[in-house]
Amino acid sequence: MKAADRSARTAQKTAQATAKAPQRAVKAARATAKAGAATAREAAKASLAAIKGAVAAAQELIAALAAGGWAVVAVVLVLCMVGLLIASPFGLFFSNAEGNGSGIPQAVAQINGEFTARIEQIKEETPHDILDLDNDAVTAVLDNWCNVLAVYAVRTSADGGSPSGLDGLTAENLALLREVFWDMNQISSFTETVPKGEDETEIVLHITAVVKTPQEMAVEYGFTDERKELLEELLKPEYQELFQTLIGSTQDLTLSVEQVQEILDSLPDDLSEERRQVILTAYQLLGKVNYFWGGKSLVLGWDSRWGTPKEVWAAGSPSTGTVRPYGLDCSGFVDWVFYNISGGSYIIGHGGGAHMQHTYCTPITWAEAIPGDLVFYPEDTHVGIVCGFDSGGNVQIIHCASGANNVVVTGKSGFTTIARPSYYTS
Incomplete structure (x- = not known):
């Protein structure tokens, strides 16, 4: 009973703290809007002060909810920040979702x-x-x-x-x-x-x-x-x-609480931790990196070269010789994932392309597919990572696709073979 009482009291305090946070945000937003009637410089300073106040309040709330309430804090913080920014000189940086869709x-x-x-x-x-x-x-x-x-x-x-x-x-x-x-x-x-x-x-x-x-x-x-x-x-x-x-810097590879939960929900409950981390790491680049023929990266985290115009030097592609935003090719994406998950100690394929990556795997059947396994096009012309299953139990693949010019999640269409990397202990 004592444990239940403590839990109830904690929940009550959490609710009270959560309720106060939006109230502080509203007051700060109103103060910011009012400051807008003063000089531009004063308005800008007031906006920054209000935003900093919201962050400080959220940090206090985080400390209060350290025992499991941090997901709520993240939501409250986002709501506070959005409310403040819309009322401040930075409101123009929020897109009108009903408009042309361009933020x-x-x-x-x-x-x-x-x-x-x-x-x-x-x-x-x-x-x-x-x-x-x-x-x-x-x-x-x-x-x-x-x-x-x-x-x-x-x-x-x-x-x-x-x-x-x-x-x-x-x-x-x-x-x-x-x-x-x-x-x-x-x-x-x-x-x-x-x-x-x-x-x-x-x-x-x-x-x-x-x-x-x-x-x-x-x-x-x-x-x-x-x-x-x-x-x-x-x-x-x-x-x-x-x-x-x-701007929404793509250099921040942090996944939100909601994104992580959605990804984990698509994975088997008994999946090993190392495979879970491979999938979460792969999702960090979803929709963020251009396809670039011959593009590789042995960088922990975001590679500052990504997005920078470079001439495609590798032979064998219609894009060879053209100038494009630098990014990754399919095997480069897989390399980056395993390099990052291992803290820079492992390069799957040992520096080669999709074919070399395939040689460091053990063949398995599609019925044995587990998230974290690799899949290949005929003759190893493309490679991806099994990242989960859809509601119908169909395999889902995350890969850097030239057709989409980005990292995407698709079904297994085009992939004909599957193999298990020797990197895994089980």
């Missing part, structure tokens, strides 16, 4: 794709023998998004107030965001004829990018003193971090 994360991915496509267009339209692509400059462009968003936010603001567009990223706002991006990040190219031998020459195509600073854009756009003040506030480190969060 900031989607817009960033779309415009990055256009940037890569522009490089490929220059390459295709300019006769050359050798491509000299300034990868450092290209990376600087892709890392410049926080500054782009800060300038964009100020351009959409009224002098002395907060940025507009609180109803989501409309088509008009998307066009303006694209304009700011290309104004701040400009691609330049030129060709150079160099000697190749005694009587031969070859043409080198140089492609680079020039990144403008937010201060340069303030002058170019003719910002008023009020807007310059707001821009300087938004360029502070704490806001740059918040912008990165709003």
Whole structure:
């Protein structure tokens, strides 16, 4: 009975703490909205203070609910943050789900794709023998998004107030965001004829990018003193971090509580812990990494090269010689998963492709399939990982697919053989 009483008291305290958190969030949101009527800089500061207050309150709640209530805390924290942000100068970064479906994360991915496509267009339209692509400059462009968003936010603001567009990223706002991006990040190219031998020459195509600073854009756009003040506030480190969060950085590979639970629900109850971790690790890249022929990565966590335009160097693909966002191919994805699950101590296939990975496995039948086993196309032209079963008991496969240009989960269509990696102890 005593244990039951303690449990009841804990539940009551949990409920009381959970109930107070949204109330604090509402008060903070109202304070933030009210601050919006003051100067832009004051509004920005008030928003940040309110958001920090919500985080501090949530941290207190986490401590109070350490004995099992952390999932509730995560939900409360998200609700608090969303409420605060919508009422703050950052409200414009939330998509209107009933609108065109284009939020900031989607817009960033779309415009990055256009940037890569522009490089490929220059390459295709300019006769050359050798491509000299300034990868450092290209990376600087892709890392410049926080500054782009800060300038964009100020351009959409009224002098002395907060940025507009609180109803989501409309088509008009998307066009303006694209304009700011290309104004701040400009691609330049030129060709150079160099000697190749005694009587031969070859043409080198140089492609680079020039990144403008937010201060340069303030002058170019003719910002008023009020807007310059707001821009300087938004360029502070704490806001740059918040912008990165709003972008939906794919560098955060953490799965949510709901995602983990959904994945685990699809797995057998008696599945070994090492296989569970393989599946959860594989899901960390779901929908986040482009397909890139010959793309490999022996990096723990997010590989900073992913998404950076690079020329496909590996032979044997229609994409060979084209410039695409760097990512993984099918065997590269499997390599990354096992490398990460082992803490960097194991490379399945020992550096080879899908065929080499197959040789380090034991053949099994489909009836013996267990999540974590590998599956292959005929002649080992493609590889994936068994990641669970659908409601009908059919095998589900997670793999980096060229057709989807990403990591996806599908049925076993196309996969003809299955094998068990020697990595597993059982």
